[in-house]
Amino acid sequence: MSLTKKRKVANTKVDSNKAYSLKEASSLVKQINCTKFDSSVDLHIRLGVDPKKADQQVRGTVSLPHGTGKTKKVLVLCTPDKEADAKAAGADFVGLDEFITKIEGGWTDIDVIIATPSVMPKIGKLGKVLGPRNLMPNPKTGTVTNDVAAAVNEVKGGKIAFKVDKTGIVHASIGRVSFSPEKIAENSTELINAIAKLKPSAAKGTYLKAISMASSMSPGIMIETKGLMN
DSSP states (O other): OOOOHHHHHHHHHSOTTOOBOHHHHHHHHHHTOOOSSOOEEEEEEEESOOTTSGGGOOEEEEEOTTOOSSOOOEEEEOOHHHHHHHHHTTOSEEESHHHHHHHHTTOOOOSEEEEOGGGHHHHGGGHHHHGGGTOSOOGGGTOBOSOHHHHHHHHHTTEEEEEOOTTSEEEEEEEETTSOHHHHHHHHHHHHHHHHHTOOTTOOSOSEEEEEEEETTSOOEEEOOTTTTO
């Protein structure tokens, strides 16, 4: 595929042989944006873990101080006594059986699903649909809880979930190119710190092996990892 003129110019501004500081990368990612829309800014973090081993899985959540810049659609699956709390907190969809039926039919026009523990037996059968899309509620990510109002507020306020993939990389959106460099750097630091705290005891050697930052359709910017574990 041929590169656009904007992408060619962006490529000239990034030194592929250099590892930039987080502050430098947060500024540069704005300068090389190739799109007319407010692109997502993503971090791609390669970890020194073996994802095939259960004791080296890295999964968690983090509340970004400046949010992601995207309003997430939240579905709360709960019993009737929790519906009012979920709606008051700003959930986009609230219910149970009707949404289970919709999901079974292929509907997944949502970003996060929150569920109460009592309804999880009913939701279990949706694993084949929700699992591959990382939508399955999980106690470890705070999406299985009786306090649905607090969970909805956290998601709407910038809480994201992350998980190492089968190649040992964590991919996460940490903002938009319209954010200031300071906000991009602070959100990035929050995510990196959260991942650093989850280093498995079974993981040996270098934990943060490589980090790159990129916006939609822009070249990746390598980030210096030295000192980030502190």
